[in-house]
Amino acid sequence: MSLKNALAPFGIWARALARPYTIPVEDIMRAPADRYRGWHTNDAEACIGCGSCSDICQNAAIDMVVNRDATKGDTGLRPMVDYGRCCWCALCVDVCPSGSLGLSSEYTWVDKDPEVFRYVPGVDKKPWDDDTKGWHGGEWDLINHDRVPMSMLPGETRGQTWAEVVLGYSEEEAQREAARCLECGICTAACPAHMHIPEYIGAIRDGNYEQAVNLIYETNPMPEMCGKVCTRRCEDVCAHAKQGEPVAIRWLKRFATERFDDLREVIKADVAPIGVGKRVAVIGGGPSGITVAYYLAIRGFEVNLYEALPTLGGATFFGIPKYRFPMPSLEKQVDMLRGAGVKLHVNSPVDAALFEELRSTHDAVFIGAGLMRGKAMRVEGEDAPGVVNALTFLLEHHLRNNTDSDKVSKEPVVLPGMKVAVVGGGNTAIDAARVSLRLGASEVVISYRRRKEDMPADWEEIEDAEHENIQIDVQAIPLRIEQTPDGRLDLIWGPAEMVADKPGARPKPVLVEGVENHLVVDRIIGAIGQGPNLRWLSPEAQGTIADKWGWIKVNEDGMTGMPGVFAGGDLVNETADAISAIADGLRVVQGIPRWLGLQ
Amino acid sequence: MNEFVQEIQARFEVLWSNPQRPDLMQIGVRQVNALPLLTWLKSNTGYFILNHFSAVDWIEDGEFQLTYLLTDYAARRSLMVCVRIDRAAPTAESVHHLWPEAVTYEQEMFEMFGISFPGSPRQGVDLLLEGWEDIPPMRRDFDTAAFAEEAFGFRPGRTHTNPRDRVAIAFGQKGFLHDH
Amino acid sequence: MGVEEKGKVPLLPSGVPVGSKPHATDSTLFAQGRPKPLSLDESVAFIKNWFRAQSLNVMAYGTGCGSIELGPLGTSRFDMERFGITGGPTPRQSSVLIISGYLSVKTLKRVIRSYEQMPNPRWVVALGSCTINGGMYWDSYSTIKILDQYLPVDVYVNGCMPRPEALIAGFKDLMDMIKRGEANGYIEYQNNLDWYRANQRKVIKDWNLPEYSW
Amino acid sequence: MELLLQILWSSIGVLIAVAYGLLTGGIVRKLFARIQGRVGPPVYQGFIDLGKNFFVRDNISHGPMFYFGPALRTAGGVGIFLFIPAIVGWAPGENFSFAGDLLLVMYFMFFGSLGMALGGSAGGHPHTPIGAGRGLSQMTAFEVPFILAVIALVADTGSFSVHDLTLAQAGGFLEWNLLTHPFAAAAAFIAMLGMNGYAPFNVVGAPNEIPVGPMTEYQGGFIATLGTGRAIFAIAKMILFMDLFLGGATSILEAFIKVFVIYMWSVAVAAVFPRYRVDQSMRFFLGWPALIGVVAVLLALF
Structure with missing residues (x-):
């Protein structure tokens, strides 16, 4: 040990005078x-x-x-x-x-x-509530925001075919998409029928498809229809929709039901036969009527279903084009009714006399007649030949192509090579336009009063239409229709500007005066809405169950003002979609036994 | 590594072998062959270091698997010797005479899995769980969360509502295919 | 589960229930317009408590992962010695026991023994989530979940683990509580010893601690 | 009457020594902290610790012997202080110095450690005998150079009285034994490092390995008594060194300064050197320091 080594450590005493490292x-x-x-x-x-x-x-x-x-x-x-x-x-x-x-x-x-x-963060006030530092996510997420893409026919070729546009998920895709579900159940609140959505998605994820369709059938007797054309409010509120794409609930339901060619073997109902010996008449074979018929039939009721058209399905038959909802899918659901023992009376329109007879011979009558009257456009020249209502057009088209009915005109409304204008912005307008295209129309134009984002049609439908080269004219207010000398139609319209008159409400289109545009076409199809038509009932019955516009008011059991007469579907609720009609039907399925004192 | 497995195979019956990495081989042997094999490995080969010694509960097969991880530091290679023993009466031969450090492993396995190693010096002496009365906690049929709740309890005052149930009740979700 | 409610309200030596503040924060005092002077007992207690608070000896016993946060407190950056906090090398000379996180049943046994060897007044500081409701180890078979069933805790410092700064804040709170005469966990422990013993014996199956180890 | 007055003065002296010891301890802690880059405790922290220890409610005793440790330790410190002159030539500061006081003081130095060994062992803690054993071993080692230094001084001066030894250096600082007997001073000052129990010779109370050695079982009032004893012991030792080597003091201020400076020697070393094991420290004290002591004795004799 040298002296230097012994003395050098004392140098550390210099630190005693230095500033400490300590935080004050x-x-x-x-x-x-x-x-x-x-x-x-x-x-x-x-x-x-x-x-x-x-x-x-x-x-x-x-x-x-x-x-x-x-x-x-x-x-x-x-x-x-x-x-x-x-x-x-x-x-x-x-x-x-x-x-x-x-x-x-x-x-x-x-x-x-x-x-x-x-x-409870955010509810119990804390000093750090507004702290912007810290970890607020956003740099990466543990959840998958992107839905598994759905394969479709390419837009340029499908205008020539009636084949289904949406091809459906493969098993692997479906399970991958189902795995995205957070199983929170918020969707069930938005679904009018409150379907067991997380449960059946979970079953699909686990590959348990039989359980999945059984869960679906708990509240929906037309799942294949809903799997293809549902308005799917569930997806609007899906937790994923906040930051990404919602789970494809509709496609998953479609996938599950398409797994089985015949659901009669798969669906295992287990309900008490409370309705044995009771008879129920169902007027109208649409979604609400099918719902009432099916669930009452499996409960032992004797159900007679009256349908005016040659086939069941109501609006889902004549309103929805077959490239979206093919006939075999509809047949599958009708088979379920047959399997449940429902007596089907097709081509059987009900009139006032038959209605009274049904009331006297049955314990309960259900009216699910739907909205069979297309609203008029209320423009000058609307009654010119070549101007048709979308509802009439679609009904005529479907009857001609899918049934052997003789109630059809000699030739189709839209012929190959025609130029067609569709007035309106709802799903019916899009359907009419796309059907026209498939009938061979050389050019199809949709004319709508508001902006594209205001269109009530599904955004997917709008996109599909655009992919098929359908032109969409927006902010176009039809003024009048004139016939041109060469037998064509001139749709005269004025441009509109959007005016927000009160905050929160959607802006109104206001006509810009003095400008007139011309759209010369061969056919004009008006698709601006539907209304009720109860003229088949006697005036007294109409007065008892409906208001002066034909809308039916019902109580919480679905019963109208006339005892024993129940109603549902588009006649009752204003949303006018299939799943709401099914929800109405479910209400009546509970209401009829309760009214009959069977519980 | 494969040649080495062949060499072992020549002396002892190797049930299966599974190369996990270039430097890590896993072999399975019968219980009767385990001690002779380990003794031979310790005395005649480079694998004389017992790196790790643990057990796996194969509850589906009704067996425990004892895994001896031996390492040849000169060759930088490891050998995993797996031995299946009966789960109902789990007894294995102690290797504490080969590796003194095995005593702690054996003591721990007795405590955590209930596998007994007759002759092991600290057999039955508590290591981690003093006064344990339940089934050994590392066995897979031991429910840890239920035990924790029963033995220790959680702070009261918490309530949880399943979002799905809340929506179902608030909106009256029903099923029509079955009577509930 | 199944731990019965604590029986009687623990009392201070002067007969005042624990938690009631013995000096001039009572609103009735201010109703008279000026603070009431402290009585002799209170003055003595105040002086005693001031000394006790300004010189804390932390028992050198790291029970869980949180003891890694205790180390920095002694370093130059945080320097707990400037607050009068030093390490207590033996339970006999310590006044603060820090339960630094999870506590296994085996450790609990040693902790109880150490705690009971500490002379009164003594205080327990609990660090981390584990001491409150099990924390990360909530479903573990070997760790206790609710510390205050076994030891009287004076101050909880939440975090997993709390930073050294939070620990200093905890010490500051403890010192303030001691000065106000509110940190009375040790009195509660003595008054409710049977209750604590029952809880301790419930989880420590091979109970071999002396019945009286202080 | 004069005796009673002397007792009064000496009692006040003891109190001042305790206070000064606590203050010095606080300063030392502060200095150590500053060297480590910390702020450190306030200089009056020693008083707070003392007060706090007195206000601990429980004092657990392990039988009558248990009281001996703190009692003997304090008695040793007080004894040293009382029997050496703190301030030479000023009656209140002369204390009870008498002809053979150096021998008594040397005995008192052993006294405290012995008491700790006895009392601490009564606590029954296994760490106590380890600590006590280390303390006594180290003590026997550092006593050798110290005693050799004292022998050298005594041989040169011819008196066992500290008072006489101090007076012999009265002619200014050139007469101090520090300069006149450099070998003896060196041996004594090295021995002091061990005596004070600071690093590198602090393995006795090593808080990290064996919690505080002999004092493991002591708490509360015992610790407070021990702290008092330690404070006065430290000061008394410094006064002894001052008297032996720095020519004593003639005023309180001088005493304060000289004591502090001597104390700082130990602190200066402690702050920068790591700890010796007990066998290393024994080997150290019985090596060069002992040899220097022998040289000092030889120089004094011949």
């Missing part, structure tokens, strides 16, 4: 790193209460607690975090489909009471 007391609560994961924050208004955070938590730290009323698109639950469990892994943030959950950068919480470390 006043700065001790340092701000952490920007992405430090501290206490939870939640935007309680954006949160939808899907419970994904609770499901993924490995420590079972998150409870869903009742915070507000459940609405469509919000379960009314909000996550409550137990900090006696949390380990700040932020899986809950990364999996949050609404992106509302986050972690602030606050990290200090000291208390003598162990019960306080539990709160």
Whole structure:
């Protein structure tokens, strides 16, 4: 040991005069790193209460607690975090489909009471609620926002064929898509029939298709129809829809039902035969009528179903083009009715006398006659030859092509080479346009009063129409129709500008005066809505069950003002879609036994 | 590694072999052959280090698997010797005379799986679980969460509502194919 | 489950229930317009508590992962010694026991023994989620879930694990509580010893601790 | 009457020594902290710790012997202080110095450690005998150079009285034994490092390996008593060194300064060197320091 070695360490005494490294007391609560994961924050208004955070938590730290009323698109639950469990892994943030959950950068919480470390972020006010630092996700997500793409016929070729446009999922695709489901059940609130959506998607994911269709049949006797053409409000509220694409609930239902050629072997009903000896007459073979007939038949009721057209299906038969909903699919569902023992009377329009007879011979009568009257466009020259209503057009077309009915005109309304204009923006307008195209129309134009984003038709339908080279003229208000000297029709329209008259309401189209545009076509199809038509009933009966416009009012059991007469479907609800009609039917399925005192 | 397995096969019956990595081979042997094989490996080959010794519960087969991980540090290769033993009466021969460090593994396995190694010095002496009365906790038929709740309890005052149930109740979800 | 409610309300030596503040924060005092002077007992208690709070000896016993956060407290950056907090090398000379996270049943046995060897007044600081409701180890067969069933906890510092800064905040709170005479877990422990013992014996199956180890 | 007055003065001296010891301890902690880049505790932290230990409610005893440790330790410190002159030539500071006091003081130095060994062992803690054994071993080792240094001084001066030894250096700082007996001073000051129990000779109370050695079972009031004893012991030792080598003090201020400076020697070393094991420290004290002591004795004798 040299002297230098012994003395050198004393040099460290110089440190005694240097500034200490210690953080001063006043700065001790340092701000952490920007992405430090501290206490939870939640935007309680954006949160939808899907419970994904609770499901993924490995420590079972998150409870869903009742915070507000459940609405469509919000379960009314909000996550409550137990900090006696949390380990700040932020899986809950990364999996949050609404992106509302986050972690602030606050990290200090000291208390003598162990019960306080539990709160509902965003609801129980905390000092760190507005902290923008911390971890708020967004850089990556644990959930898959993109749905498995659906394969379709290419747009340029399908205009020449009646083949189904949508090709359907393969098994692998369906399971992959089903695996995206978060199983929160928010969709069931938006579905009018409140179907068991997460359950059957789970069954599809597990490859248990038989269970899946059984779950579907719990509340829907026309799942293949719904799987193809449902308005699918469920997908609008899907938790995935907040930040990405919703789960393809419709395509999954279609996939499950298409797995089986004959569902009669698969569906296992297990209900008490409470209706043995009771007779129910169903007027109208649309979705609501089929629903009532099927579920009452499996309960032992003797059901007579009267349909004016040669085939069942109602609006789903004559309103929906077969490239969307082919006849075999419809036949499959009708077979289920036959299997359940429903007596089908097709080509049997009901008139006032038969109605009275049905009332006297049956314990209950259900009216699901639908909206059979197309609304007029109310423009000058509407009664010119070549101007047809979309409903008439589609009905005539479907009867001609899919039945042996003789109630058809000599030649189709739209002939090859014609130029067709469709007035309207709903699904019916799109259907009429696409059918016209397939009938050989050289050019099809859709003319709509508002903007494209205001169109009530499905955005998928609009896209499909555009892919098929259908022209869409928007903000076009029809003024009058004139006949040109060469026998064609001139649709004169004026441009509209959108005026928002009150906040929140959708803007109204207002005609720009003085400008007139001409659209010269061979056929004009008006598709601006449908209305009820109860003229087949006696005036007294009409007055008892319906208001002066023909809409039927029913009570919570689906019963009209006339005892024993129930109603449902488009005549009753204004949404005018198949799933609402099915929901009406389900209401009556409960209402009739209750009215008959069978429960 | 395959030649080495052939060499073992020449002496002992190798039930199966499974190369996991270029430097890691897994072989399965019968229980009667286990101790002779390990003794031979320890004394006659480079695999004289017992790196790890553990058990796997194959509850479906009614067996435990004992896994001896031996390493040849000179050759930088490892050999996993797997032995299946009966789950109903789990007993295996102790290797503490070959590797003193095996005592702790054997003590732990007795405690966590209930596998007994007769002759192992600290057999039955508590290592981690003092006064354990239930079935050994690493067995797969032991329900940890249920045990934790029963034995320790969780802080009361928490309620959870399943979102699906809440929606179903709020909107009156029903089924019409079955009577519920 | 099945732990019965604590029986009587623990009392301070002066007969005041635990949790009630013994000095001038009572609103009735201010109703008279000025704070009431402290009585002799209260003054002595205040002085005692001030000394106790300004000199804390932390028992050197890391029970879980959180003890890794205790280390930095002694380093130059955080320097807990400037607050009068030092390490207590033996339970006899320690006044603060830090339960740093999960506590296995085996460790609990040692912790109880150590805690009971600490002279009164003594305080328990619980770190992390595990001490509150099991935390990450909520479904573990070998760790306790609710610490206050077995030991009286004076201060919880939440986090998994809490940063050293949070721990300092916890110490500050503990010191304030001691000065106010509110950190009375040790009195609660003595007054409810039977309750604590029953809980401890429930999880420690091979109970071989002395009945009286302080 | 004069005796009673002396007792009064000495009692006040003891109190001042305790206070000064605690303050010095606080300063030392602060210095150590600053060297480590920390702020460190306030300098009055020693008083707070003492008060806090007195206010611990429970004092667990392990029988009558258990009281001996703190009692003997404190008695040793007080004893040293009382029997050497703190301030030479000023009656209140002369204490009870008498002709053979150096021998008594040397005995008192052993006294504390012995008491700790006895009392601590009564606690029954297994760490106690380990710590006590280490402490006594190290003590026997550092006593060798220290005693050799003292023998050298005594041989040169011809008196066992600290008072006389101090007076012999009275003619200014050039007369100090530090300069006149450099070998003895060197041996003694190296021995002091072990005596003070700072690094590198702090394995006795090593808090990391064997919690605080002999004091493992002591708590509360015992620790407070021990702390008092340690404070006065440290000061008393420094006064002894001051008297032996730095010519004593003639005023309180001088005493304070000299004591502090001597204390700093130990601190200066402690702050920068790591710890010796007990066998290493024994080997160290019985090596060069002992040899220097022998040289000092030889120089004094011939």
